[in-house]
Amino acid sequence: MPALVVAGARTPFAKAGADLRRVSARELGVAAVREAVARSGFLPSEIDAVVMGNVASPADASNVARVIAVQAGLPEAVPAHTVNRNCASGMEAVAEAAEMIGSGRARVVVAGGVESMSNVPFLVTEELKDILTAAARARSFPARLRAWMRLRPRAFKPIPGLLAGLTDPLCGLSMGQTAEVLALEFGIGREEQDRFALESHRRAVAAADRLREEMTPVFLPPRWDKALHDDVGPRRQQTMEALARLKPHFDRERGTVTAGNSSPITDGAAAVVMASADAVRDRSLRPLASVRSWAAAGLSPRRMGLGPAFAAPLALARGGARLADVGLIEINEAFAAQVLACVAALASDRFAREELGLERAVGEIDPDRANVNGGAIALGHPVGASGARLVLTLAMEMRRRGAGLGLATLCIGGGQGMAVLLEAA
């Protein structure tokens, strides 16, 4: 039984440290889930399960999906769990929901993702941790004093958890450095990347009204008198000149990847309500799209940005479709270099032969049908949420355009790719 995407919603996305910095992951998730359920036409009591993607597990809500589900007004009887496939966590949630519905284990499932990258905690040094533990364990005052005596200023040097999370322990490269690897491998220049980034902003600005249809406003502390109801990222005034002025961030000397042609670190949440055909019929609802197939694939962590070039062909094969049949594509823009590398790889016969074991290239990605409303370079990339955001944006745009098939795909830190194939419901 295919799973249907009934409705969905997301919060506006905001650069980390900006408008949403005082809003917790939990609160972002509640806003998205509550709105998705409200729009779906299902009552909270009709939801069978909640699956949420999240990467930087908030310290005060280790299974953040459960906290979100209950706080969003779903009955306590509704089970919820959090999934982590790094940058594809939100898409993994959608896949899992589709699986649950397909196997008949659930009729209505909320799937989504949430990330508050502003609230990734700073870590303390091993040294400070040892001292604190020793002091806490000390049974006498002199023992405690001895523990504290070891304290030196250097013990207080904070370790940003976010930076640690964005460095891959498998290959030792930061995410930006993996993008430089692909830029070099596929010969993608700085100007090409900047032009791609500029187009992302141009499209996102032009699509503001359409994007707003996906969103529910988030009300901002501390006074709760302001509402954020648009993405913060898209720049109306972005120019090639401005982009060209930026220094490469990851390789100062020879690099091409800048803050301008990369996705910003972002806060946000997205959720979709998915249901079986029976459930949709019983409530006479009009779904957005149905899930045809999905796939995840692994590759060298050094080339993680190429993940879609591995996962998309697999999802297409499972869905019995060709890239040429796909009317609309959402490919996550972690880095311009990485997207352009995927486009080149998919169009390459050699890549198909050598890396995918196929005879011919997977196909061309028509720029006019990919990321038509802009992408993560303009909108932002809240890692746990992006996968669900791509599915939501794709499903709503498919409805607008009457597209038959749509593909959402993204790359995953650590060396994976994931893709979901939707078809008109």
Next chain:
Amino acid sequence: MIDLSIGPDGIAELRFDTPGEKVNILTEASLARLSGLLGELERAAAAGTVKGAALTSGKKGVFLAGADVKAFVTVAAAGDPAAASAKAAEGQRIFSRLAALPIPTVAGINGACLGGGLELALACVSRIASDAREVSIGLPEVRLGLIPGWGGTQRLPRLIGPGRALDLILTGRTLDGRRARKLGVVDAVVPAEGIALAARREAARLAAGGRVRRAPWDRLDRLAPLRPLVFAAARRRVLAQTAGRYPAPRAALEAVSYGLGRPLEEGLRREAELIGPLLVGDVSRHLVQIFLSSRAAASAGAAAADVRRLGVLGAGTMGGGIAAVAAMGGLSVRLKDVSAEALARGMRQVRALSSAAARRGRMPRHEADRREALVAPATDMTGFASCDLVVEAVVEDLEVKRRVLAEVERATPPACVFATNTSSLSVAAIAEGAARPGRVVGLHFFNPVEKMPLVEIVRGPATEDAAVEAALAVARRMGKTPVVVRDTPGFIVNRILMPYLGGAVELLAGGADPVAVDRAMTSFGMPMGPFALLDQIGLDVAAHVAGVLAAAFPDRGGETGLKLLHGMAQAGLLGMKAGKGFYRYPSRKPSPELKALVAAAGGRTDGAGGAPEPAAVADRLVGVMVQEAARLLEEGSVDRPETIDLAMVMGAGFPPWRGGLLRHADARGGREGSHVRRRFYG
């Protein structure tokens, strides 16, 4: 009703569980049963077969909700204070036998433990409470014009000291388990899931020689040298609080101060003496009547289908307030307005109410967070398809309301009820042209929604019973007291208040001093005088509503008053919001422009009616209200006089100790009074 079982460990459990009822109360029959079971326990304890006893409840969320309030009516009707005192003494004797048992007794409080229920628990050796939200522990007798009469004024001060005890007895406020533990009313708080077992174990522990630990300094103020301080403070507070109108707080003070330093029996005797006259007195009779009416109103239509999801249109003061109160009542809410900025205002109200609830300890922070998150904001009509009832709080304009109604009908399933929060438009007019007029009902909230307890539910000519029941369900979930009224201009409260306010304006036009008129009404017991109230409503709003009513009832006169209201509105004397109306704000001195405006409206300014007799003013203005109330009953807009009494107390602040508008008229006798009695009370 009450079961006694004795476990193999020698611990008895006395379990209160009134069959067929949602709550446990102490009726005559249950007291008799308790007395019999105490006899059994006395014998078993003497024989050594029982070592301890736990008192528990079989009802979810209720331990013992108190005495049977309906029985107070019977006692009051007999009119004999001595007999009433004797009744209280009877109960005291039973509780004293519980206290005198030679074995340790422990009350396991799992929910409401109020009045007589707490007095019973106080007669136990120890009390433990559960951590459930339903736990409310207190002595609210003073709210019914009474004092605790089964030992509460004696045992509570002995347990927690007179200062804390008086605070609880004089305010009637209730405590959850955690706060009761802090004040020393209970000795421990345990998880709700195991309260009965915990009570039995505690009885066993005490039977085995364990001791109850209490902080001795908690009762420091029992010491003789500190007592005068405590009582002087309490006395000042009572006077400020009651303005001498309510006799119960003074009696409570007397009972507590008499009992301290004397043997318990003497204190109990004094307590019984004091409660007799209160029980048969007017104030208590009236407060009990209002209490019973509001309880009946709150449970009306309780069997009807519940509302699971509420839609609210408009996030302004009213809409935001409705959404906030509904969410705090656990309803899932869809709140719509035109823009995110407009929604932010409503969402702020939701936050404010949930923070206040957490801050004041009405619910724990995490619970307030959960309820606050129940409001889902929207700028379009998506998400209304799953609403069972949609209430509109948009601008007071017939065309706009009709348009909104059509929009709601398109976005919702046929069973959905459309409720209009109009205060001056007719439900029938709004429903005109509706696809489903039977599903249209009036749901009139008062401002501010979170503070005002009354909701008027307006039944239009086409309104179906199911729609009224859905509106009742919403009111109940929001913790409001609903009254049902037919579709008549101004419904109950405004329809009765407007001629009252009009009457006051006529007095002014006749030359009376507005300050004197206001003072006459506040000393009658109204929370504020008519002119202060008009200033608060706003003179433009008042003129508009008065115009609507004048158009509906053209033969009532009052042209001078209406002219004056319009004149004032035109001159910018709009009331409090403009800083000037009948009074100047914040000085609250009469506006100097008033004289000229009265003259312009054709009134007298020669000071002839300068300082009218306060009683005469009250008689005249209350008389106007009684007349209007009588019309409401005669035309069949309201089913019973009690409904009007309840509405005026809850919606207009009519002094509750007078029992409501019509009760008061009935008690006063006179022309209107006898008219009311003859026609309506039968």
